[in-house]
Amino acid sequence: MNFPATVDIDADPIIYAHAYALRGWRVLPIKPGEKRPPMGAWQKAATVDTAMIDKWWNELYRDHGVGVATGRASGIFVLDVDVAEDKAGDETLADLEARYGELPDTPTVETPSGGAHYYFKIPDGIEIRNDAGRRLGQGLDIRGEGGQVVAPPTARAVDAYEWVGETWRLEPADAPRWLIERIAELPKPETPDLPVAPVVRDLEDDDGPAQRYNQRTEWTYLLMFDKWTLVDIADDGEQRWTRPGKDPKDGISATVGHGGGDQLTVFTSSIPWLAEGSYSKFGYYAARFHGGDRSEAARTLRNEDYADVEAVLAAVPLIAPEATQALAVVEDEVYGTGWDPLDLTEVLSDGYKPPMPTILCRDDGCALLYRARINALYGESGSGKSWVAMFACAQLMLKDQHVLYIDLEDHVGSVLTRLKSLGVPVAVLRTHFHYVSPVLAWNEQAEKKITAVIVDYDCQLAVVDSTGEAMALDGADPNSDDDVARWFRRVPRTMARLGPAVLLLDHVPKAKDAPGGFAIGSQRKRAAIDGASYRVNSSVAPAKGIRGILKLITAKDRGGHYQQGHEVAQVVIEDDPLEGVSITMSEPVMVVKASLPSQIKDLLADHPEGLSKPALAKALHKGEDVVGKTVDDLMSTGSVVHNGRGSRSSKYLLNLDQAG
Numbered sequence: 001m002n003f004p005a006t007v008d009i010d011a012d013p014i015i016y017a018h019a020y021a022l023r024g025w026r027v028l029p030i031k032p033g034e035k036r037p038p039m040g041a042w043q044k045a046a047t048v049d050t051a052m053i054d055k056w057w058n059e060l061y062r063d064h065g066v067g068v069a070t071g072r073a074s075g076i077f078v079l080d081v082d083v084a085e086d087k088a089g090d091e092t093l094a095d096l097e098a099r100y101g102e103l104p105d106t107p108t109v110e111t112p113s114g115g116a117h118y119y120f121k122i123p124d125g126i127e128i129r130n131d132a133g134r135r136l137g138q139g140l141d142i143r144g145e146g147g148q149v150v151a152p153p154t155a156r157a158v159d160a161y162e163w164v165g166e167t168w169r170l171e172p173a174d175a176p177r178w179l180i181e182r183i184a185e186l187p188k189p190e191t192p193d194l195p196v197a198p199v200v201r202d203l204e205d206d207d208g209p210a211q212r213y214n215q216r217t218e219w220t221y222l223l224m225f226d227k228w229t230l231v232d233i234a235d236d237g238e239q240r241w242t243r244p245g246k247d248p249k250d251g252i253s254a255t256v257g258h259g260g261g262d263q264l265t266v267f268t269s270s271i272p273w274l275a276e277g278s279y280s281k282f283g284y285y286a287a288r289f290h291g292g293d294r295s296e297a298a299r300t301l302r303n304e305d306y307a308d309v310e311a312v313l314a315a316v317p318l319i320a321p322e323a324t325q326a327l328a329v330v331e332d333e334v335y336g337t338g339w340d341p342l343d344l345t346e347v348l349s350d351g352y353k354p355p356m357p358t359i360l361c362r363d364d365g366c367a368l369l370y371r372a373r374i375n376a377l378y379g380e381s382g383s384g385k386s387w388v389a390m391f392a393c394a395q396l397m398l399k400d401q402h403v404l405y406i407d408l409e410d411h412v413g414s415v416l417t418r419l420k421s422l423g424v425p426v427a428v429l430r431t432h433f434h435y436v437s438p439v440l441a442w443n444e445q446a447e448k449k450i451t452a453v454i455v456d457y458d459c460q461l462a463v464v465d466s467t468g469e470a471m472a473l474d475g476a477d478p479n480s481d482d483d484v485a486r487w488f489r490r491v492p493r494t495m496a497r498l499g500p501a502v503l504l505l506d507h508v509p510k511a512k513d514a515p516g517g518f519a520i521g522s523q524r525k526r527a528a529i530d531g532a533s534y535r536v537n538s539s540v541a542p543a544k545g546i547r548g549i550l551k552l553i554t555a556k557d558r559g560g561h562y563q564q565g566h567e568v569a570q571v572v573i574e575d576d577p578l579e580g581v582s583i584t585m586s587e588p589v590m591v592v593k594a595s596l597p598s599q600i601k602d603l604l605a606d607h608p609e610g611l612s613k614p615a616l617a618k619a620l621h622k623g624e625d626v627v628g629k630t631v632d633d634l635m636s637t638g639s640v641v642h643n644g645r646g647s648r649s650s651k652y653l654l655n656l657d658q659a660g
Contacts, residue, residue, distance in 0.1 A: 013066045014057035016153055020066070021048040025074045028148065029056050029064035035150050037067060040398050041427035043146055046073075065154025065161075071145040076119050076172050077128045078149045079103075079179070080141040084113040089139025092251055096136070096178070099267065106173035109152060112159035115139075117149055120175040126184045129456055134232060135182050137251030142183050146431060209301035210282035210294070217281045219256045219264060226288075228254075233448065236260070243271065355559055357532060359461055359501045360392040362569050362585045368552070369501040370559060371460065373531030374492045376467070376504040377552075384550045385505050385536040386410070387418070387573055389463050391583045392503065394422040397432045402457040404434045404450070404500065408469035412437060421580040434459065441474045442491050454498045462495045467506040467525070481524045488528035501531065508535065532557040534568065540607075540619050547606060548573035551588070596622070596630050601639060601654055610643065610651030 017027045026046035028037045038061060039045055046069035047053065057064070070077050081089040097103065109117040122128055128144035135142070143149050152161045152168075219239070224230070227244040231252055234240070237260075243253035254266040264279045273287050286297035359369040369375045369392065379385040393403045397419075407415060412435055419429060434453050438446065453459065464470055468478060470491065476483040496502045506525070526533070535553040542548025550571040554562040562568045567588040574582045599620055604611060611619070617627040631652055634640040642652045 012057075013064065013153060014053065016151065017053050017057060017066050018050065020068055020151065021050065021053060024048060025076060026069040027053065027151075028067045028069060029061035030067040030150050030154050032063055032065070036400055037148070038064065040400065041425050041431070042148070042400065043069065043431055044427050046148070066151045067148045067154070068151045070143045070147045070149060072122060072127070075122055077122055077142060077144040077175075077183075078147075079118040079120065079136075079175075080143055080149065081116040081118070082113070082133075082139045082141060083115045087133075087139035089115060089141075092137040092139050095251065096140075100178040101176060103176065103179075104173040105167065105170060107170050108164040108167045109149075110162050110164050111150075112155075112161065116164070117151075117161075119172045120179075121172045123174070123180060123184075126180065128180075128184045130458070131183060131456070132458060134455055136179075138249045144183075209298045210280070213282045213285060213301060214262075214280055217285075219262075219281065222281060222284060223256075223264075357559065357561060359396065360388070360503075360585075361395060362587055364587055366587070368532060368534065368562075368568065369461075369503060370531035371501045372496055372499050373558070374488070374496050374502045374504065374529055375531035376506055376525075376529055376533035376555075377536055378506050378508045378533060378555060379536030380508060380538075382541050383536045383538045384542045384548055384571070384573060386465060387542060387548070387581075387583065388536060388550070388552070388571060388585075389465065389503055389505055390415070390418050390422060391571075391585065392461060393433070393463065394419060394424050396460050397424050397428050400432070401460045402432045402434065404436065404453055404459045404462040404495075406436045406438065406450075406462065406464045406470070408438065408464075408473065409466050418581070422583065423580065432457075438470075438473060442470075447494060450495060451498060454495060454500055459500045461503060462500045463503045463505065464492065465505045467504045478525075479522055481522050484522040484524040485528065488524070492528075496530075526556060529556050530558050532559065532562065542573040542575070544575055545577070545609070546575065548575075549606075552585075596620070596626070597634055597639075600627070600630060600634065604640065604652065604654040608653070610653040612651055616652070 020027050026048055028039075028042050028046040030036065031038050036042075037045070046067075068074065068076075068078075081093055083090050093103075103118060107119040109119075111117060122144075128142065130144055130147045131142040133139060133141055150161055152163050154161050220230070223241055229242045229246075229248050230239060231242050231248045232240040236257075238258050239256040240252040241254045241256065242248040242251070246253060252267070254264055256262075256264050258265055262280070264281075264284055266274060266276050266279065273291065274284075279287065282297065283294070286292055286294045290297040290300065355370050355373065357367040357370050359367055359371065361367045377385040377388055393405065396403050405415065415435065416429060416433075419433065420426065424433075434457065436450070436453075440446070450462075454462065471478050471483070471487050474487055474491070476487040478484060492502045492504060533555040535555050537551045537553060539549040539551060540547065542550070548571075550573070551567050552569040552571065554564050554566055554568050556564060569585050570588050571583060571585045574584075576582070600616060603616060603619055613628045613631055614624055616631065617624040620627060631640060635642070635652075639655055640652050641655050642650045
């Protein structure tokens with residue numbers, strides 16, 4: 001359905017919203033000056049209902065812009081061409097169109113940054129998920145299932161989202177096949193019955209030289225030796241490679257294993273002897289060493305022992321010197337391990353800003369955890385560190401962000417109950433909380449699954465609860481420097497490189513045994529933290545019906561924002577049987593230390609249900625004798641009363657009549 005002819009394209013947002021809804025596109029309000037809706041669980045809130053649209057834009061969100069929820073329910077996905085911050089999505093798209101053909105005419109929006117949104121129809125039977133530049137290349141994002149885009153006439157700063165020409169009148173087009181193949185998992189076509197043809201012996205049949213070469217050679221070895229870069233491995237095992245001399249950020253050049261096969265499919269190449277097309281390992285060998293003459297290549301292999309593939313490869317440069325500068329093939333060179341010198345241009349530029357903590361925010365907006373870094377919370381059992389981690393999860397999910405929770409200590413029912421008690425709606429937990437409870441050690445399959453979750457959902461936080469249990473599952477000794485360093489490289493470092501703040505929960509010995517507040521085990525744990533770590537001290541341990549008071553003490557901050565050994569936040573956990581759990585995290589207040597009687601009265605004021613003398617002594621870190629005598633003195637003045645039982649477990653209460 002086209003927009004009705006009566007719609008004024010320069011009209012108010014509510015007119016646009018109704019017009020989009022008539023097309024079957026689910027709409028939602030967008031916060032002024034931002035790109036997100038004002039409500040949680042907006043995926044379920046998005047609607048085509050005219051009454052709800054009227055209520056939103058006439059009553060609840062009158063100054064808001066308009067967003068369109070993408071995915072199967074709206075029947076559309078959007079190709080987002082991002083040109084902000086030098087992402088050059090327009091250049092990436094131009095390269096793809098030059099290679100495979102131009103995009104068809106379809107509804108197109110110009111974004112305030114100068115980029116574009118192309119609206120396409122979702123093909124039947126195919127799921128298209130959100131993707132941030134991973135499948136198509138730098139600056140090309142996909143908004144599909146569970147996604148949304150800001151739509152005209154929404155304004156940001158001084159500019160607004162605007163339809164390009166009259167494209168808003170068009171029906172969303174079918175996306176070209178090459179685009180769908182790169183962003184979606186396509187059903188495998190049925191194999192038709194073919195007539196039986198006479199048997200013709202091929203060079204790669206049976207145990208011929210080509211077949212033996214294919215069996216004895218690995219693509220990973222061939223391509224890495226030739227200085228290709230492995231960019232990504234898909235869920236189905238397909239490998240994506242970038243040719244020598246090309247930045248992986250600029251997109252992939254070839255794939256291996258598409259559709260379950262064992263072919264190298266080359267999309268683009270500046271290598272003179274390697275044209276676009278598909279190659280077996282033998283075909284790659286023939287192209288590289290024999291100008292594509294497969295017969296000559298086979299004869300060569302028949303006449304020599306080619307088990308030493310390395311020696312054969314080292315004999316010929318990858319790119320002919322007359323075409324470009326020859327690449328030296330070094331026998332022991334290490335590929336893809338971070339040993340290549342980094343390009344320092346961005347870091348040395350005037351506008352570069354060092355990383356800032358952005359996750360786990362106090363009520364004044366200051367955050368504690370760093371994205372793309374390893375962070376940690378240390379504490380004794382029952383200190384409340386899991387509550388702090390879940391508070392960070394809740395903050396993000398209530399802002400429409402995704403989190404990953406790797407749980408080795410608790411149970412999914414307990415974790416979800418806590419998050420629901422913190423006010424996270426069930427609908428948000430269903431879509432934004434990704435829970436894993438591993439029973440086997442970290443391995444290649446685990447890495448692929450966790451990578452897929454983090455990348456596909458753009459998880460902002462990945463919690464590991466707890467470090468000790470995760471290391472034990474891997475058979476790593478927490479007291480061994482080598483085991484600890486190896487585990488940190490394999491597991492948390494792998495996740496942090498994908499972008500989220502990794503938060504490790506870990507135990508410490510009793511306070512008297514660990515005055516420095518560091519985790520149990522090797523000091524390599526502390527060295528591996530490249531974000532920030534905090535010790536969780538309980539002034540009053542949280543429990544049902546008990547108001548917990550925690551202090552977060554900086555153990556390490558690689559960014560230097562918080563001083564080691566200083567209190568960085570006070571966390572108060574209120575457990576109300578009717579209202580659920582509320583957590584506030586605030587900047588610590590520096591006060592002159594009160595006298596012991598004043599401290600006791602302040603503590604009793606915070607606990608109207610009363611506290612026993614042992615509980616008071618524990619909370620104040622004082623001896624029971626000293627606290628007991630002071631309580632007795634306060635009782636003699638009438639400031640404090642007790643429940644009349646007179647035993648050690650009697651609870652003492654502040655005399656509110658006298659206090660008032």
